[in-house]
Amino acid sequence: MNYQSTLENIICGLSLGTGGKKPSLLMHACCAPCSSYVLECLCGHFDITLYYYNPNIMPYDEYALRLGEFDKLLAAFPVRFEAGEYESETYRAAVRGLEGEREGGSRCAACFGLRLRRTAEKAKKEGYDWFCTTLTVGPNKKAEVINGIGASLSSEYGVNWLYSDFKKRGGYQRSIELCKKYGIYRQNYCGCRFTT
Numbered sequence: 001m002n003y004q005s006t007l008e009n010i011i012c013g014l015s016l017g018t019g020g021k022k023p024s025l026l027m028h029a030c031c032a033p034c035s036s037y038v039l040e041c042l043c044g045h046f047d048i049t050l051y052y053y054n055p056n057i058m059p060y061d062e063y064a065l066r067l068g069e070f071d072k073l074l075a076a077f078p079v080r081f082e083a084g085e086y087e088s089e090t091y092r093a094a095v096r097g098l099e100g101e102r103e104g105g106s107r108c109a110a111c112f113g114l115r116l117r118r119t120a121e122k123a124k125k126e127g128y129d130w131f132c133t134t135l136t137v138g139p140n141k142k143a144e145v146i147n148g149i150g151a152s153l154s155s156e157y158g159v160n161w162l163y164s165d166f167k168k169r170g171g172y173q174r175s176i177e178l179c180k181k182y183g184i185y186r187q188n189y190c191g192c193r194f195t196t
Contacts, residue, residue, distance in 0.1 A: 003136070003143050003165035010162060011045050022047045023129040025162065028119040030054060032069035033186045034137035036178035037171045038164075039077045046130065048077075053084030053118050055091035056111050057191035065185065072182045084118060091192075103195050104140060111192065113149050120153040132162035138190070139172050 014023060025046035029035045035050060042048060052070065057063040063086055074081055094114040098107035116133060123131040133150065136143045143165035154161035166172075179186050189195050 001144075001147075001163075003147050003163045004168040006163040007165075011042075014045055024127075025049070025130045025132060026051055026119060026123040026126070026128040028053060028115055028131070028133040028135070029070070030115075030133065030135050030138075031066050031187065031191075032073050032184045033175050033179050034134040034166070035070070035073055036182065036184065037137055037175040038134045038166055039073065039079060040174070040178065041166065041171070043077055043079065048079040049128075050079055050081045051084060051119055051122060052081070053115055054191060055085075055087040055114070058088065058193040060086065060088075062187070062191065066187065066191075069185050072184050076182060084122075090114065095192075095194075099194055101194075103190075104142060107192075107194065108141075108190075109145055109149070112146055116146075116149050116153055120150075120157045120159060123159045124157040128159060130160045130162045132164060134166065136164045137166040137171055137175055139167055140190075141167075143167075 016022060023046055025042065025048045027038065027048055027050050029050040029052045052067060054063065057066060067083055070081055091114060094110050095107050098110055101107040112135065119131050133146060135141050135146050147163050150161040
């Protein structure tokens with residue numbers, strides 16, 4: 001499946017609600033750098049709330065640094081922002097027994113599943129039309145794995161999943177340019193202690 005083409009088709013098929021209201025989107029935000037391009041791409045089509053839920057990021061000082069970088073994006077994009085709880089023990093439990101797995105393997109899939117499940121739960125509880133993630137901007141993040149998890153959670157929770165492969169069509173490169181423009185810190189690892 002070409003996830004980027006699927007995204008473009010979804011966007012073309014969107015219709016405005018009553019009073020010209022855009023559909024609501026709860027966007028799991030892995031970090032400000034990846035969020036930058038995705039916001040540029042989607043702000044014209046959705047009423048967006050960024051949701052920073054990343055208990056995988058260690059140490060806490062790194063988590064807090066990444067969280068603080070969103071202030072720079074919020075000054076540039078008309079979106080709402082919510083930070084979830086920092087639940088490092090929940091992350092450790094989700095990947096227990098997978099610590100030795102290579103990057104991009106089953107440990108990462110478990111981590112994606114944890115973060116996207118929390119996003120889907122929130123989207124369902126708060127009545128969002130759609131949910132998605134910025135994770136597919138990352139050049140080492142497998143869009144088929146992320147979209148598979150998202151689609152499964154969409155079926156489970158009854159909230160539309162926005163398919164994507166944001167690294168396509170120059171998305172990753174554009175995120176680098178936007179970070180330079182807004183002075184956003186770009187980390188050099190995904191966040192979990194097993195990749196440092």
